[in-house]
Amino acid sequence: MTIPNVLRISEAPRTLREIALDKVRSAILDQHFPPGTRLTERDLGEQLGVSRTVVREVIRHLESEGLVQSIPNQGPIVARLDPETAAEIYELRGLLESSAAGAAAKAADRAAIMTMREALSNIRKAYTDRNFRSVVAETTRFYEAMFLSGNKRVAWDMVQRLNGRISILRSMTIASPGREQQGPEQLQKILDAIEAGQADAAINASKLHVLAASAIAIRLLDLKAQK
């Protein structure tokens, strides 16, 4: 029996905590709170219109995501991302994504491949519209389908967590000249290899993709460091 999806209750009632978490996370990712900004519990609570209890839990959560770091006797600040850490995060992504790409090629899940096709096509469109936010969202969809079809739930969690920490770099990388061509091409190669069931090719293609992104990101970081 097919359940009419009009009836399906899609989302649990969101708690204040979840809303606040999203808001603060977005604020950090959108650089409204630049790295080093102190996140004072009372101030944040006032700005958000919630109590300190909620704010505390949000801050702790973001800490576990690596977006916030707590300095003893000084409180939490928005995490700074040093170039070494950024490089390591990209390296880890390469490791995890290529492993997942290989697994996805072996799994050859039709539904997942359809999702990835769709996502890739949306990515191309988003690039021509210069809608970078949508590029990020659809890229996430692409990879989510890839990881889950390869049964890499834990790895996917880790990648998402890592991506949070480098999200600023990701946006900058996506917006960098030439990436609108190179990015989709590389994703296409990953997808082709997965569709063909060629694990090794998928692994290599995804390694190349991360490597290219990493190179751009590190160049950007160096530029900033020089200033």
Next chain:
Amino acid sequence: MTIPNVLRISEAPRTLREIALDKVRSAILDQHFPPGTRLTERDLGEQLGVSRTVVREVIRHLESEGLVQSIPNQGPIVARLDPETAAEIYELRGLLESSAAGAAAKAADRAAIMTMREALSNIRKAYTDRNFRSVVAETTRFYEAMFLSGNKRVAWDMVQRLNGRISILRSMTIASPGREQQGPEQLQKILDAIEAGQADAAINASKLHVLAASAIAIRLLDLKAQK
């Protein structure tokens, strides 16, 4: 100037939260709270002698470590570990540890190598004493030195988090017959390769080590599933 380490203040004052976190984590890892146990905030707080505020933060933290999962409208329970997830975690460890082993071989940090030697010797001793808790602790020291000498701080964090989730399996694996021989041998090979600066050999040796552990763990899980 060398600062006399008598003066060094080694630890910041521990908050109730940190103490409670350790206690609850240990209780889970030592299986005093078997998987599926409900962690009611009030009850836990009463048992620990702390307020719900503290307990809540502890539970959230453990959730981010994967040791606790929250069921909607039912509250948090001690996470269950299904065989697929366990297998994936071991696979990820293989990926991360081999990468770190390669980096450590290239770095060839003398201090780190000394630490690893010491840790390995302690592991051997702990095995003959059948002090499995110490085996775990010294193995952690071994790997910590390896990861950090390879400048893999982020990866090390991830491995520690993963290890938390499989810690029960780890203890069982360590205590399984034959492991007291095989385990230290494999670590020795990793260490030898690192000392010799042979990255590829180090990578292979550490892959083998995780693979062996994984095989034992999965066998144990299957045995339990049959019962």
Next chain:
DNA sequence: AATCGTATTATGGTATACCATCATACGTCA
């Protein structure tokens, strides 16, 4: 003028009270 000590304040740590909601148990009515 410099340094030391003290007062003030900002801030995180903790406890607690209240509220909303979901699950369960019990009773009533057909």
Next chain:
DNA sequence: TGACGTATGATGGTATACCATAATACGATT
């Protein structure tokens, strides 16, 4: 007897009040 509705209780969500402490600022003393 079964099903439905209502009451009750357990539990998580949230706000708030109070406390301890560390950073800061200011003043006194040499």
